Amino acid sequence: MSVQGSTQWLKGIVTVQIRGGQPEQLVNQALSGGLELSSIRWTSKGLLEFELSVSDFFRLRAYLKETGCRSHVSKRKGLPFWLAKAERRKLFAGGLVLFIALIFMLSSLVWSVEVEGNVKLSEEQIREAARQEGLYPMQWSFRLANADVLSKQLVQKLPGSSWIGVEKKGTKVIIQVVEQTIPEQSPLQNPRDFVASADAVVTEIIAEAGRPVVKKNMRVKKGDTLISGTIGGEEYSRTVVAKGKVRGLVWYEFDIAAPLVQHVKVYTGEKKTKWYAVIGSRTLQVSGYGDHPYAASETIRHEEQAAWRKWALPIGRMKETIMEMRVEDRTLTEAEAKSVGILQAKADVLIKAGSDSIIRNEIVLHEKAENGKVYMKVLFEVEQSIVKEMPLVQMQGD
Template sequence: MQSQWLLALRGYATIELRGSGPEAIEALINAAVDRKMTIWDIRIKQRQVAELKIVIADFFRLKPLLKETGCRIRVKERHGLPFMLDRLGSRQLFVAGLICFVAGLYLLSAVIWQVKVEGNDKLTATEVLEAARAEGIRTMQWKFKLKETDELSRGLHSRLPGTSWVGVEVKGTQLIIKIVESKQPEQKELQSPRHLVATHNAVITQIFADKGKPMVKPNSVVRKGDVLISGVIGDEVHQQTVVANGKVKGLVWYTANVEVPLTQMHKVYTGETQRRDYLLIGGRALKLYGYRQQDFEREEIIEDRKTLHFRNYALPFGWLKERRMQVSEQEQALDQAAARSLGLERAKADLLMEAGAEARVVDQKILHEKTENGKVYMETLFEVEQYIMEEKAIVQQGE
C-alpha cells in the first residue's frame, strides 16, 4: 500500500458495499484487485455489507464492476487534498490568505530567532556569543546562510580556549551551542603526615603500600581504626613522618533485612496500537491522521521524525509519525524460591553500591526466613571483599 501522505495527496474515500450476498461482494473485490485498483482496510460488517477504502481514480473505475456483480456503493467519508480543495470552492481569498500564511510561516521559520548556550561554567555566555558572531551565528540570521554545523563547531572550538568539545544544533528557529569545558588537573593541597587506618572490622586479604610502613599482613584481623599503613617510617633514632599511601582490601561482614512481595507488577503490551501522522512546519505540527482516536489510559509512544532537505540545507518542513502502543500492568505470582533469589540479588546490588569500587561478594547466607502477609522476609549475611582504608592525620607532640 502507498504511504499515507501520498494517499492524502491523491485523495481517497471510505465506501460501503452492499450486495445480494457475500459471493457478490467477494467477486467485486477480487475483480478490483485483478484490475490493480488500490483498495485497503477491507472490513465485513454484515453478511451483505462490507466497507473499504479506495483512491479517487479507482473509485470511478468501479462502475462496470458494480453492473457485473449487482452491488451498490455508498460513500461514507472523503479524505485528502482533492476534497479539501473542492470544499474551498470559490473561496479564493481564503486560499490566497492560506498560501500567504504558509509562505510567511516558512520565512519566519527560516530565521534564527534565538541563540542559546549550554554547558558553560567558566566561560561566560557573552564570550561564547562573541565567538559565535565571529562565525556568523546571531539572531535574525537566515538558516541557509549558516555554515554546516560541523564547520561551525570546529570554528567555535578554535575560538574558545579551555573547551574540549563544542557542538552546534539547530532546532526549529533556535540554535543551541553546547559546550564541554576541559577539566584542568586539580592542584593538590599540601597534606600533613597521616596514617591509613581501617574503616571496618575485617580480615586483611591484600595490602600494597606505595608510601609508608605496612603494619598488617594478609589474614590479619583488624578492627575499625587500626593502623594499616603507618605514616611514620625509620627507626627510633631516625624517624620521619610522611603521607601514607596505598591500597588495602579485606573481608567485611554485613547483615541485611530483605522484603520481597510474592506478587510482582510488570508492564505488558496489549497489542492495541494507534498511528498519528503530523505535518511539521517550522516548530509547529499539523495533525493529518488520527483525529478520532482516543488516548489509551496507559500507553508508550514511539516517534519517527523526518525532515526535508534541499541540497545541504534542512528545510523547515517534515513528517512526524507517532506509534502509540497500549500497555497494561500485569500481576506475576512468584514462588518462595524465586522471591528468595530476587531478594538476594537486590540486596547484593545495594550492598555493592555501598561498598564502593571493585567490591565483590565472596559468600552469602540466609540467617532467618519467613513468609507472611504475601511477602518473604529474610535476614541475610554477606561476606564482601572491599577497600577498607581511610586517612587519619598524625598528631605531632606539642601540636
C-alpha cells in the same frame, strides 16, 4: 532527425484519423493536390491514419467535403504546440525557476555552527569569538573570510587555544578546537594515615607512600591504622601523605522480604497513532484526533527531522503511539521469590560497598514463608576497599 523532419517539426505536425466516406479517394486527391501526407496506415480499428503539417491540415478540409470523410486529430507535436503548452504552464515554469533560486539561496547560507574539542573553553565563548569574525548561523557563505584567516583570528581571540580549524560542510561549519595542555598541579595535602573504614579481614595491601601496619589475612577493626603516615625512628620521624590500596572482606547482613505475588505490566496489542508536523520547536497535530479509550496506557514518541542531502532542515514529523496496557498479578514459587529478593539485596550491597566491590559469598541464615512473602536473613561476604583517610594535623602537638 532529418532536415525535412526538422522543418516539419518547426511548422507543427498533426496525426489525423479518417472516419466514413471514401478514405482511399481522399488520400489520392490530397496527394494529387500537393499535400504532403506521411506515415499512411490502417489502425487496428480499421481507420485510415496519416501525418501532415498544420498548414496542409487546413487545406485538407476541401478534400474531406468532396469525399464525405470526417477527420479527428489524435496527436499533435512540433514547436507551435510546445509553445502553446508552455504558455499555459507559465505559473509552473515560474514556480520551478523560483524553487531552484530558493534552493541555491538556502545552500549559500550557514545554517549551523558546531564546536568540537573544547574542554576548558566554553562553547558560548567560542561562538562569541566566531560571531565577532562574522561566523554565525544564517550568514552568507560568500561573506565569510578564508578558513585559514578565520582560524588565525580565532586563536588570537581565544587565549588557551593552541590551534583552531574551521571547516565548511554544506550549510554547516565545524569549529575544531585544540586547547593548550597545561600540567595540572596536584593540590597540597596534609599528612595522613589510612585507617579501616569497617571491620574486615585484609586481602590486599599496597603502600605507595607511608608505612604499612597490617598484613594480608589480618583481622582489623573499624578505625585501626592500615598505612601510617609517620615514618622513621623516634628521633628522626617525619609525617607524609599516606598513599596506597587496601582491600578486605567485609560482612553485610540483610533482612529480605520478597512477595510471592508480583505486579507485571502487559501490553494488549491495541494502540492508537497520532501524527504531528514539526516546525522548529512547535508541533501541529495532523491525524489521530480524539481521546483514546484505554483505561491504562503508555505513550511512545518518535521524531524524524527532514534533510536535503547533508543539510538538516528545521521541519519534520513526530509519531506518537499510545499503547494499551494492563497490570497483571504473577504468582511466584518460594524459590523464585527467594531468588528475586536475593538479587535485589545484592544490588543494594554493591551500591553500599562501592563500584569496585565483589560479592565473594552469600549465606542464608534464616528463611520462612508466611503472609504471602518469603522472609530471609542473608549474610553477604564482600571484598572491597576498606581505606578511610585520617589527617595527622591534629596530632602534631604530641
